[in-house]
Amino acid sequence: MAVGDATIKRIFILICIIGLFGIATLALAAATLGTLHKRFDSIISKTTTTNRPNLKSTLAETIRIEDLMGHLRQLQRIADESNGTRAINTRGFNQTVDYIEKYLNEHVTGLKVMRETFQVRNFDIASDPILLSSINETIKNYTYSKILARSDFTYVTYSTSANFPDYVRVINIPNFGCLASEWENAAGFVALVKAGGKCTYAEKGILARNNSVRAILFYNNGETSANLAPIIARLRHTNELPALYLSYAAGQTLANATFLTSVTVKISIELQDLGTFPVDNICADTIEGSNTETIVVGSHSDSVPAGPGINDNGSGTAANLVLATNLARLYQTTSYTKYKYRVRFCWWGAEEIGLAGSSYHVQKAKNAITPGERLSDYLINLNFDMAGSPNFIFGIYDANTAPSETPVQALPGSRKVTELYRDWLIGQNLPWDYRDFNGRSDYGPFLEACVVAGGVATGSDAIKTAVQREKYRNSVGDNNAGFAGAILDPCYHLPCDTIANIHKFGYENLIQAAAFGLEHLGQHSNLSQWLYPTGRCYI
Ligand SMILES: *[C@@H]1O[C@H](CO)[C@@H](O)[C@H](O)[C@H]1NC(C)=O
Ligand SMILES: *[C@@H]1O[C@H](CO)[C@@H](O)[C@H](O)[C@H]1NC(C)=O
Ligand SMILES: *[C@@H]1O[C@H](CO)[C@@H](O)[C@H](O)[C@H]1NC(C)=O
Ligand SMILES: *[C@@H]1O[C@H](CO)[C@@H](O)[C@H](O)[C@H]1NC(C)=O
Ligand SMILES: *[C@@H]1O[C@H](CO)[C@@H](O)[C@H](O)[C@H]1NC(C)=O
Ligand SMILES: *[C@@H]1O[C@H](CO)[C@@H](O)[C@H](O)[C@H]1NC(C)=O
Ligand SMILES: *[C@@H]1O[C@H](CO)[C@@H](O)[C@H](O)[C@H]1NC(C)=O
Ligand SMILES: [Zn+2]
Numbered sequence: 001m002a003v004g005d006a007t008i009k010r011i012f013i014l015i016c017i018i019g020l021f022g023i024a025t026l027a028l029a030a031a032t033l034g035t036l037h038k039r040f041d042s043i044i045s046k047t048t049t050t051n052r053p054n055l056k057s058t059l060a061e062t063i064r065i066e067d068l069m070g071h072l073r074q075l076q077r078i079a080d081e082s083n084g085t086r087a088i089n090t091r092g093f094n095q096t097v098d099y100i101e102k103y104l105n106e107h108v109t110g111l112k113v114m115r116e117t118f119q120v121r122n123f124d125i126a127s128d129p130i131l132l133s134s135i136n137e138t139i140k141n142y143t144y145s146k147i148l149a150r151s152d153f154t155y156v157t158y159s160t161s162a163n164f165p166d167y168v169r170v171i172n173i174p175n176f177g178c179l180a181s182e183w184e185n186a187a188g189f190v191a192l193v194k195a196g197g198k199c200t201y202a203e204k205g206i207l208a209r210n211n212s213v214r215a216i217l218f219y220n221n222g223e224t225s226a227n228l229a230p231i232i233a234r235l236r237h238t239n240e241l242p243a244l245y246l247s248y249a250a251g252q253t254l255a256n257a258t259f260l261t262s263v264t265v266k267i268s269i270e271l272q273d274l275g276t277f278p279v280d281n282i283c284a285d286t287i288e289g290s291n292t293e294t295i296v297v298g299s300h301s302d303s304v305p306a307g308p309g310i311n312d313n314g315s316g317t318a319a320n321l322v323l324a325t326n327l328a329r330l331y332q333t334t335s336y337t338k339y340k341y342r343v344r345f346c347w348w349g350a351e352e353i354g355l356a357g358s359s360y361h362v363q364k365a366k367n368a369i370t371p372g373e374r375l376s377d378y379l380i381n382l383n384f385d386m387a388g389s390p391n392f393i394f395g396i397y398d399a400n401t402a403p404s405e406t407p408v409q410a411l412p413g414s415r416k417v418t419e420l421y422r423d424w425l426i427g428q429n430l431p432w433d434y435r436d437f438n439g440r441s442d443y444g445p446f447l448e449a450c451v452v453a454g455g456v457a458t459g460s461d462a463i464k465t466a467v468q469r470e471k472y473r474n475s476v477g478d479n480n481a482g483f484a485g486a487i488l489d490p491c492y493h494l495p496c497d498t499i500a501n502i503h504k505f506g507y508e509n510l511i512q513a514a515a516f517g518l519e520h521l522g523q524h525s526n527l528s529q530w531l532y533p534t535g536r537c538y539i
Contacts, residue, residue, distance in 0.1 A: 052428055052429060052430075053427065053428060053429070055428070055512055055516065056424070056427065056516065057512075057515060057516040057519045058330065058336060058519065059323075059326060059327060059330060059515040059516070059518060059519040060512040060513075060515040060516040060519065061512075062326040062329070062330065062515070063323075063326065063508065063511050063512045063515050064508070065504050065507060065508040067322045067325075068315075068318050068319060068322055068388075068507060068508065068511060069318075069499075069502070069504070071103075071314075071317070071318035071321050071322065072310055072314055072315065072388075072499055072502065073499060074099055075096060075099070075308070075309075075310060075314040075318065076308060076310055076314075076498060076499040078092050078095040078096055078099065079092050079303070079307075079308030079309070079310075079498075080308070081095070082095065084307060084308055084495060085303055085304075085305050085306070085307060085308060085309070086301075086302060086303040086308060086309050086314070087302055087303050087304060087305040087309075087352065088277075088279050088302045088349060088350045088352070088353065089120070089122060089277045089279075092308075093279075093301070093302050096301050096302070096317070097115070097280050097282055097301060097347070097349065100282050100301065100317070100321060100347050101113055101115065101282055103321060103325075104284050104321075104324065104325075107325065108284075108324065108325050108328045108329070109328065109332065110286065110287055110288075110328040110331050111284040111285060111286060111287070111324060111345075112284065112285045113282065113283075113284045114282070114283055114285075115280045115281065115282050116280065116281045116282075116283070116360075116361070116364070117278045117279070117280050117281075118278070118279055118281070118349075118350075118356070118357070118360040119276035119278060119279070120237055120276060120277055120278075120279050120350055120353065120356055121276055122274040122275060122276060122277050123271045123273050123274050124271070124272045124274055125155055125269075126270040126271055126272040127270045128144045129144055129153070129154075129155045129244065129267070129268060129269045129270070130142075130144070130266075130267070130268040131144070131152070131153050131217075131244055131246075131265060131266075131267055132167075132265060132266040132267075133170075133254060133263060133264070133265045133266075134167050134263070134264045134265070134266075135254075135257045135261060135263050136261055142246075148229045148230055148232075149229045151229070151230055151247070152230070152247055152249075152250040153217075153230050153244050153245060153246045153247065153250060154230045154231075154232065154244070154245050155243070155269055156201070156216070156218065156232075156233050156234065156235055156243035156244060156245050157232060157233065157234040157235065157353075158235040158236065158237050158239045158243075158353065158354075159235065159239070159241070159242050159243040159244070159269055159271070160239065160240055160241060160242050160269070160271070161242065161269050161270055161271045162215060162242035162267045162268060162269045163268050163269075163270070164214075164215075164265075164266045164267050164268065166266070167264035167265060168188075168189065168190050168214050168215070168264060168265060168266070168267075169189050169190070169262060169263070169264050170189060170190045170191075170192050170217070170254060170258055170263040170264060170265055171186050171189035171190070171192065171213075171258070172192050172254075172255050172259070173186065173191050173192060173193045173194075175194075176193070176194055176195070176196045176197025176198075176199070176204075177191070177193040177194070177197065177199075177204045177207065177208075178197040178198055178199035178203065178204065178207075180207055180210070180211075182207075183207045183208065183210070183211040184211070186208070186211045186212075186213045187212040187213065188212065188214060189213055189214060190213065190214050190215045190216075190217060190265050190267070191208055191213040191215070191216050191217065192217045192251065192254055192255055193208075193216060193217065193219070194218075194219060194221050194251070194255075195218055195219065195220050195221045195227070195231075195233075196221045196223070198436070198438075199438075200440060201218060201233040201234060201235060202234065202235050202236045202239075202354050203440075204216070204218075205235040205236060205239050205241065205243065206236070208241055209239070209240055209241055213241065214241075214242075215241060215242040215243065215244070215267055216241055216242070216243040216244070217244050217245075217246055217251065217254070217265070218243065218244070218245045218246065218251075219245070219246035219247065219248060219250065219252065219254075219255070220245075220246070220247055220248040220251065221248065222248035222249075222252065227248060228247060228248045228249070229247055229248075230245045230246055230247050231245060232245070233245050234352070234353060234354075235354070236353065236354030237350070237353045237354055237356055238354065242269050244267065244269070279302075279349040279356065279357065280349055281346060281347065281348050281349050281357045281358075281360065281361055282346065283344050283345065283346040283347075283361075284324050284345045284346075285342055285343070285344045286327065286328065286331065286338075286339075286343045286344075288331060288338045288339070288342070289338065289339050289340060289341045289342035289343060290340060290341055290342060291342045291371060291372030291377060292371050292377045293341045293342070293379050293527065293528060294341060294342045294343070294344050294372070294377050294378050294379060295339075295341050295342070295343045295344070295379060295380050295382070295518065295521055295527075296344045296346060296380065296381045296382070296446070296451075297320060297323060297324075297343060297344070297345045297346070297381075297382045297384070297518060298320070298345075298346045298347070298348055298358060298381060298382070298383050298384070298442050298443070299316030299317050299319065299320040299346075299347060299348070299383065299384045299385060299442070300316060300317070300348045300349070300350075300351030300352070300357065300385060300441075300442055301347040301348065301349055301351075301357075302349055302350055302351055302352050302357075303352065303497070304352050306493055306494060307491070307493065307494050307495040307496065307497040308495075308497060308498055310498050310501055311386055311387075311388050311389055311390075311458075311489055311491065311492075311497050311501050311502060312385070312386050312460065312489065312492060312493065312497055315384075315386060315387040315388040315458075315502060315507060316383075316384040316386060316387055317347055319384050319387050319507075319511045319514060320345050320346075320347060320384060322511065323345065323511070323514065323515060323518060324345040326515070327343065327518070337523065339522030339523060340522075340525075340527075341379065341521075341522060341527055342372070343518070343522065346361065348361070348442045351385075351441065351442055355441070355442055355444055355445055357442070358442035358443075358444070358445045358446070359445045361445075362375065362445040362446055362448075362449050362451075363445075365377075365378065365449075366449065375449055375450075376536065378446065378451045379451070379452065379527055379528055379531055380413065380417070380451065380452045380453065380454070380527070380531055381442075381443050381446035381447070381451050381452070381453045381454075382417075382443075382453070382454055382455050382514070382517060382518060382521075383397075383441055383442050383443035383453065383454075383455040384455055384456070384457065384511075384514055385441040385442065385455070385457055386457050386458055386459065386460055386489065387456075387457060387458055387506075387510045387511060387514075388458060388501075388502035388503055388504070388506060388507035388510075389458035389459045389460070389488045389503060389506065390482070390488075390489060390490060390491070390501055390502070390503045391464050391482040391483055391486050391487065391488045391489070391490065391503075392458035392459060392482065392506030392507075392510070393431075393432075393433045393435075393458060393459045393464065393468065393472070393488060394430055394431060394432045394433065394456065394458070394506070394510060394513065395432075395433050395434070395435035395456060395458060395459050396418055396421045396422055396425070396432055396433070396434055396435060396454075396456055397414075397418065397434075397435055397436075397437040397443070397454050397455050397456070397457070398418055398434035398435060398436070398437050399411060399414035399415040399417065399418045399437055399454065400415065400418070400434075401434070401436050401437045401438065402414060402437050402439075403437075403438060403439045403444075403447070403448070405448065406447055406448065407448075407450040407537050408534070409450055409532055409535060409536055409537050410447055410450045410451060410452050410453070410537075412531075412532070412533050412534060413452030413530070413531030413532055413533075414437070414447070414452050414453055414454055416530065416531065417452065417453075417454030417517070417521075417531075418454060420454075420517055420520060420521075421454070421456055421513055421517055424513055424516050424520075425513060428509075428513075429475055430475060430476065430509060430513075431471050431472045431474075431475045431476065433468065435459070437453075441455075441457075443455060450536070450537035452531045452532070454517070455514070456510055456513050456514055456517075457510070458488065458489075458503070458506050458507070458510055459488030459489060460488060460489050461488070461489070461492050462487070462488050463485060463486065463487055463488070464482055464483060464484055464485070464486055464487075464488060465484060465485075466484040466485070468484070469481050469482060469483065469484040476505070479505075480503075480506070482503075489501070
């Protein structure tokens with residue numbers, strides 16, 4: 001679903017750098033591909049919606065929506081040829097990684113491209129799962145069907161097997177089970193948890209495990225007619241608990257009964273272990289810059305199984321490709337000052353099953369001893385995940401909402417990065433919003449390991465408020481303000497997350513913000529000192 005697909009007429013003037021700097025012959029041979037596209041937007045075409053000052057960043061000025069969309073069309077083609085998905089363990093994912101690698105190797109000079117492979121568990125359901133409940137000595141045998149609308153329940157992806165010999169008591173978790181305190185009395189029980197709240201199923205799964213529950217029964221929340229049937233939810237691939245997902249009717253009936261009497265359930269889930277399968281991360285490093293002071297720029301390369309994942313997170317993948325390409329091309333010119341710091345662009349695999357690719361990379365860095373590969377060599381992680389949402393906001397990760405377990409040394413720098421993006425957006429007369437910095441994307445493992453993190457994104461499943469819409473209308477005009485009361489990405493994790501699910505105006509501007517941020521950090525005279533005024537962690 002394309003909402004307000006703003007096409008803004010822009011004028012581009014190509015300046016062939018080869019012509020300008022014909023003397024540096026050798027460098028220029030390499031720069032044949034590195035033809036620098038410099039854009040000069042006419043004030044008039046820009047002011048159709050807003051009055052924009054200059055971008056205050058050479059790298060930002062190289063960001064063109066055409067380049068971003070060009071990559072997205074390739075990702076869409078890959079999904080089209082792969083049953084509509086680019087999820088891990090599909091041809092679509094492999095082709096995505098191959099595309100990134102091939103593009104960088106064939107079209108960009110000055111980057112060192114590497115792959116790293118890790119293993120992810122694979123399984124299938126071996127027989128229909130069974131759920132029985134006992135309430136006041138009445139046994140109910142719940143209906144399982146692969147057709148979710150006809151099913152009382154289904155199993156959760158990355159559930160473990162279970163075969164309860166006896167009935168186990170059910171505890172109703174208050175609210176949505178997003179807070180540790182809501183799980184305090186759950187040890188030894190089967191936990192009944194309603195869908196919703198400001199946390200993911202995976203996060204609820206971690207709290208469940210931490211509080212020693214026997215199994216999890218999620219149930220849909222009935223908030224709309226679309227929230228009645230059970231749904232296919234996912235836990236982290238490292239999950240160690242059996243988990244089922246009930247319809248609203250089945251779940252709410254059980255929840256009501258727990259208030260009156262003792263409710264017990266018996267669960268049987270039989271999984272077939274299909275071993276593991278390989279997933280690749282891909283990273284591309286600038287050759288220049290100190291490798292012991294690295295800026296990591298990341299996005300994820302996989303989609304959910306349900307759809308082609310063009311906004312989520314093809315838009316981040318494409319943005320990262322354009323940032324890497326354009327920076328490498330600027331480095332081929334003599335006029336651009338190269339950063340003192342190495343930049344490592346990474347495309348993480350398996351984000352959608354619980355940040356598996358970035359977690360693997362961080363874990364490997366924790367154990368590394370080679371200079372350039374150690375966690376202490378990483379100064380910052382910038383993350384771009386979902387950048388073209390149709391009903392977009394310019395969302396800045398707000399370091400003040402970092403998870404409570406974040407090491408304090410990583411906070412001042414993360415706050416500075418939040419302010420950096422905010423000040424740029426304000427300076428551009430663009431509207432902005434803070435976005436939860438909850439660790440739910442690939443920056444999470446870095447931040448947790450005491451690496452400063454930040455980034456910008458256009459939003460996923462939150463709703464645009466009337467106040468927000470008005471704020472956007474005032475600065476970017478009616479056409480780009482979107483819809484109040486509508487979800488920021490109406491195709492979030494759905495088959496309709498296609499190339500039509502991209503707001504070009506929002507996408508281009510967000511990636512210009514990203515480019516500005518990278519350049520600003522790259523040109524800092526002492527980034528380590530600036531990001532870590534209280535020193536680094538033990539690492
Ligand atoms: C698409 O799905 C069909 C049926 O599940 C399968 O046989 C086929 O191999 C898939 N194609 C690709 C490219 O994954
Ligand atoms: C994806 O590539 C890996 C090797 O990296 C290979 O083992 C696997 O079979 C491929 N998967 C598909 C679905 O093509
Ligand atoms: C519940 O239903 C399943 C599937 O129809 C069946 O295999 C199982 O034996 C039933 N269990 C009980 C206790 O009725
Ligand atoms: C899990 O429990 C441990 C030990 O009680 C605690 O340190 C940790 O913060 C908990 N994690 C979560 C996500 O609640
Ligand atoms: C559960 O209890 C609430 C409040 O008593 C009631 O409104 C609702 O209809 C009950 N739902 C079911 C499915 O029994
Ligand atoms: C179970 O029994 C209790 C006490 O006898 C009664 O209050 C309650 O309504 C019964 N619950 C159900 C779901 O039948
Ligand atoms: C930055 O400052 C720190 C501490 O003051 C110093 O150790 C380091 O060498 C400086 N780095 C650069 C790149 O100047
Ligand atoms: Zn996603």
